[in-house]
Amino acid sequence: MGKNxxxxxxxxxxxxxxxxxxxxxxxxDAGSRPGFDGDKDRGEDLLTERGEVLADLQxxxxxxxxxxxxxxxxxxxxxxxxxxKGGIVRHVGGLVDPQGLAIKGFGKPTEEELSHDYLWRIxxxxxxxxxxGIFDRSHYEDVLPVRVHxxxxxxxxxxxxxxxxxxxxxxxxxxxxxxxxxxxxxxxEQKKRLTExxxxxxxxxxxxxxxxxxxxxxxxxxxxxQAIFDRTDTDTAPWFLIPADSKWFSRLAVCExxxxxxxxxxxxxxxxxxxxxxxxxxxxxxxx
Amino acid sequence: MGKNxxxxxxxxxxxxxxxxxxxxxxxxDAGSRPGFDGDKDRGEDLLTERGEVLADLQxxxxxxxxxxxxxxxxxxxxxxxxxxKGGIVRHVGGLVDPQGLAIKGFGKPTEEELSHDYLWRIxxxxxxxxxxGIFDRSHYEDVLPVRVHxxxxxxxxxxxxxxxxxxxxxxxxxxxxxxxxxxxxxxxEQKKRLTExxxxxxxxxxxxxxxxxxxxxxxxxxxxxQAIFDRTDTDTAPWFLIPADSKWFSRLAVCExxxxxxxxxxxxxxxxxxxxxxxxxxxxxxxx
Numbered sequence: 001m002g003k004n005x006x007x008x009x010x011x012x013x014x015x016x017x018x019x020x021x022x023x024x025x026x027x028x029d030a031g032s033r034p035g036f037d038g039d040k041d042r043g044e045d046l047l048t049e050r051g052e053v054l055a056d057l058q059x060x061x062x063x064x065x066x067x068x069x070x071x072x073x074x075x076x077x078x079x080x081x082x083x084x085k086g087g088i089v090r091h092v093g094g095l096v097d098p099q100g101l102a103i104k105g106f107g108k109p110t111e112e113e114l115s116h117d118y119l120w121r122i123x124x125x126x127x128x129x130x131x132x133g134i135f136d137r138s139h140y141e142d143v144l145p146v147r148v149h150x151x152x153x154x155x156x157x158x159x160x161x162x163x164x165x166x167x168x169x170x171x172x173x174x175x176x177x178x179x180x181x182x183x184x185x186x187x188x189e190q191k192k193r194l195t196e197x198x199x200x201x202x203x204x205x206x207x208x209x210x211x212x213x214x215x216x217x218x219x220x221x222x223x224x225x226q227a228i229f230d231r232t233d234t235d236t237a238p239w240f241l242i243p244a245d246s247k248w249f250s251r252l253a254v255c256e257x258x259x260x261x262x263x264x265x266x267x268x269x270x271x272x273x274x275x276x277x278x279x280x281x282x283x284x285x286x287x288x
Numbered sequence: 289m290g291k292n293x294x295x296x297x298x299x300x301x302x303x304x305x306x307x308x309x310x311x312x313x314x315x316x317d318a319g320s321r322p323g324f325d326g327d328k329d330r331g332e333d334l335l336t337e338r339g340e341v342l343a344d345l346q347x348x349x350x351x352x353x354x355x356x357x358x359x360x361x362x363x364x365x366x367x368x369x370x371x372x373k374g375g376i377v378r379h380v381g382g383l384v385d386p387q388g389l390a391i392k393g394f395g396k397p398t399e400e401e402l403s404h405d406y407l408w409r410i411x412x413x414x415x416x417x418x419x420x421g422i423f424d425r426s427h428y429e430d431v432l433p434v435r436v437h438x439x440x441x442x443x444x445x446x447x448x449x450x451x452x453x454x455x456x457x458x459x460x461x462x463x464x465x466x467x468x469x470x471x472x473x474x475x476x477e478q479k480k481r482l483t484e485x486x487x488x489x490x491x492x493x494x495x496x497x498x499x500x501x502x503x504x505x506x507x508x509x510x511x512x513x514q515a516i517f518d519r520t521d522t523d524t525a526p527w528f529l530i531p532a533d534s535k536w537f538s539r540l541a542v543c544e545x546x547x548x549x550x551x552x553x554x555x556x557x558x559x560x561x562x563x564x565x566x567x568x569x570x571x572x573x574x575x576x
Contacts, residue, residue, distance in 0.1 A: 063493040090385040097378040098386040099424075105387070136387070187576040194571045204560040205351040212570050272492040282500050283482045288475040 008046050011035035013256040019182070019229040019239035026222045030186040031245040036252075043248045050255050051095035057262035058096040058132060060269065065100075065130010067270035071175040072127040073261055075254070076138045078228075079183030080221060081211040082193040083244045085136045088183070091251045092258065093134055102127040105136040118142040118160070119167055127176065132258070139164060140180075140228060147227070148220045161231040168237035177261050178237035181254055182225060183244040187218060296334050299323035301544040307470070307517040307527035314510045318474040319533040324540075331536045338543050339383035345550035346384040346420060348557065353388075353418010355558035359463040360415040361549055363542070364426045366516075367471030368509065369499040370481040371532045373424050376471070379539045380546065381422055390415040393424040406430040406448070407455055414464065420546070421464075427452060428468075428516060435515070436508045449519040456525035465549050466525035469542055470513060471532040475506060 009016070016035025022028060038046065061073065077085045093101055104125035113121045119139055127133030143164070147157045168178050185193075197207040214221075233239040240257060244250040297304070304323025310316060326334065349361065365373045381389055392413035401409045407427055415421030431452070435445045456466050473481075485495040502509075521527040528545060532538040 063490075067493050086387065089387045093386045094382070094384075096382075098381045098389050099374065099377045099391055099393070101386050103387055187574075191571060191574050191576055194574075195568075198564055198568050198571060201560075202351075202557045204564070205355050205558050207560070207562070207567065209562045209567055209570075212567075212574070215574065269490045270493050272489075272495070274495070274497045276486060276492070279495065279497055279500075280483075280486050282497075283479065283486060286475075286479050286482075286500070286503065288479055 007050065007256070008038040008042055009035050009256070010037050012260065013240070013253050014260045017240040017242065017253060017257070019233045019241050022241050025182075025184065025225050025229065025241065026219075028184055028241055028243070030184045030189060030243050032243050033246075033249055034243070036249065040246070040248055043246075043252050047091075047095075047248065047252045047255060050252070050259060054092075054255055054259050054262070055096045057259060057267070058100050060267045061132065061262060061265065062097065062100040062130045064267055064270050065128070067273065068129070069270070070129035071177070071265060072129055072131050072133065073258070073265075074127060074133040074135065074171065074176050074178045075258060076135045076140065076178065076180040077183065078137060078140050078144070078180070078225075079242075079244060080185055080190060080218075081208070081214060082190050082197075083183035083185040084247055084250055085183060086206075087247055088181075088251060088254050089134055089136055091247075092254050093132075095255065096132070100131055102131045102133040103136070104133070106138055106141060119163075122167075126171070129175070133176075139167070140232075143228060144221065144224050145214075147224045148217050161227070164232055165234060165236075168232075168234070172236050177265065179257055179261055180232075180237060180239045181242050181257065182229075182239060183242045183250055185244045187215070189245040190215065295338065295544070296326040296330055297323050297544070298325050300548065301528070301541050302548045305528040305530065305541060305545070307521045307529050310529050313470075313472065313513050313517065313529065314507075316472055316529055316531070318472045318477060318531050320531050321534075321537055322531070324537065328534070328536055331534075331540050335379075335383075335536065335540045335543060338540070338547060342380075342543055342547050342550070343384045345547060345555070346388050348555045349420065349550060349553065350385065350388040350418045352555055352558050353416070355561065356417070357558070358417035359465070359553060360417055360419050360421065361546070361553075362415060362421040362423065362459065362464050362466045363546065364423045364428065364466065364468040365471065366425060366428050366432070366468070366513075367530075367532060368473055368478060368506075369496070369502060370478050370485075370494075371471035371473040372535055372538055373471060374494075375535055376469075376539060376542050377422055377424055379535075380542050383543065384420070388419055390419045390421040391424070392421070394426055394429060407451075410455075414459070417463070427455070428520075431516060432509065432512050433502075435512045436505050449515070452520055453522060453524075456520075456522070460524050465553065467545055467549055468520075468525060468527045469530050469545065470516075470527060471530045471538055473532045475503070477533040478503065 013035055077088055079085050122139045143157055143160050146152055171178055197203040229239050242250045242253050301323055365376055367373050410427045431445055431448050434440055459466055485491040517527050530538045530541050
């Protein structure tokens with residue numbers, strides 16, 4: 001995209017938000033808007049406008065998938081509690097035809113999942129051809145809480161970075177374009193969101209007392225996230241930092257990253273796999 | 289709902305569109321609008337308005353699901369080719385949070401699926417608690433094309449009506465509310481839609497030469513549909529006829545049926561499963 005006044009960005013988000021260019025996460029400003037010049041009103045208008053572009057591209061991907069193209073897209077979402085992962089699924093995923101989505105949330109592994117390799121449940125949820133997969137948490141949980149709490153020995157989680165790179169390379173080789181977004185929320189904003197959840201009975205269900213416990217490991221999480229960016233931010237499967245203190249900005253940013261990703265597939269409408277003229281005659285000849 | 293001027297309906301769609309009250313499908317007018325008094329403009333405005341009601345109810349269902357409620361909703365869509373099943377998934381499903389949907393399309397069964405009982409693939413795709421499942425085609429394929437073309441002997445498909453009733457009773461007993469919508473398109477409108485697909489290269493992917501062949505069995509299909517309504521339109525899992533010559537009407541009708549279904553669950557926000565005051569104090573005490 002590059003410089004493009006129409007979209008409100010001075011630097012395309014695919015460049016401006018790439019983790020490798022943004023320095024240590026511990027110093028990252030969750031209220032910043034790298035590459036974006038507009039304000040909230042502009043951002044919200046843009047999400048509507050650009051949502052239509054995204055929907056058109058998604059239909060193109062879906063049409064190709066229905067015609068046998070095995071390419072797909074996988075959007076990985078990670079982020080601290082209350083960073084807004086669910087909101088991204090709802091408000092960015094909600095911009096496109098839900099038929100073309102493969103959404104999967106990864107919570108605490110079940111007993112069956114734990115009895116398999118950690119990538120087992122991930123592989124089962126991968127998008128098929130023509131679909132956009134959205135993972136709300138992912139295999140990165142196995143080097144985030146698992147590392148922070150040493151749920152497996154360091155000798156085990158330490159090997160996972162390379163394993164994950166190999167896994168993602170395999171996905172990309174197989175035709176899945178992978179982008180990974182870490183939603184970054186500040187401690188202050190997290191406190192605000194947790195407070196709100198406790199003030200509204202219609203948000204109690206989003207509140208989990210364990211979130212406060214996890215917040216106690218904030219710096220350990222930052223370290224674990226930094227390790228991810230240092231070791232798994234590859235050109236094959238890049239990481240992006242999404243400042244998430246403003247929900248409107250994080251949604252716009254992820255929408256733009258998806259648009260960029262889909263545009264890079266350079267899709268066209270699939271050609272007819274039948275003779276158009278013959279079929280036209282058949283339809284014309286129908287009764288009624 | 290009953291008589292309700294706000295919604296544009298003189299008779300609630302749950303009553304007005306119930307298959308058992310609408311006479312034989314062979315005489316059904318695919319351009320009619322049973323129970324609805326408004327025009328297209330009003331219908332389109334209504335879909336936007338009522339879409340928000342649907343989205344709120346869906347969030348309520350999802351919140352309960354996240355809190356352990358195992359209830360779910362299953363919307364079964366059937367209809368002749370080009371009746372607009374995909375459009376319902378996109379434009380009605382698209383009104384709600386895609387996280388809360390479990391969408392599954394059932395095409396020609398794979399070899400693996402054929403090696404199992406016909407309900408095997410259906411069971412695997414059922415919505416989990418808190419979700420709205422949408423089936424684009426379903427187990428009814430096994431008494432529609434399968435019956436029309438005698439893909440299995442009559443002695444086999446003949447038993448399926450009772451089996452399906454038993455299966456659906458089991459789902460309902462397990463907490464899944466089932467509604468079934470047959471989208472009814474006229475032969476004239478089908479011809480129009482097929483013609484359009486052949487005129488637009490961006491719609492070639494939706495065209496299937498086999499659809500013309502299937503149209504040759506129109507009356508057999510009507511008979512097979514009639515058998516479904518006669519034998520599987522139960523109060524447990526009711527069938528609705530959705531006139532589908534006007535896309536806006538079919539979408540509005542299905543939206544209203546979903547709203548009715550979700551309202552009948554009489555959901556409330558799940559209560560906190562933690563002590564709110566204790567948690568408020570914990571959050572207040574947080575740094576930052």
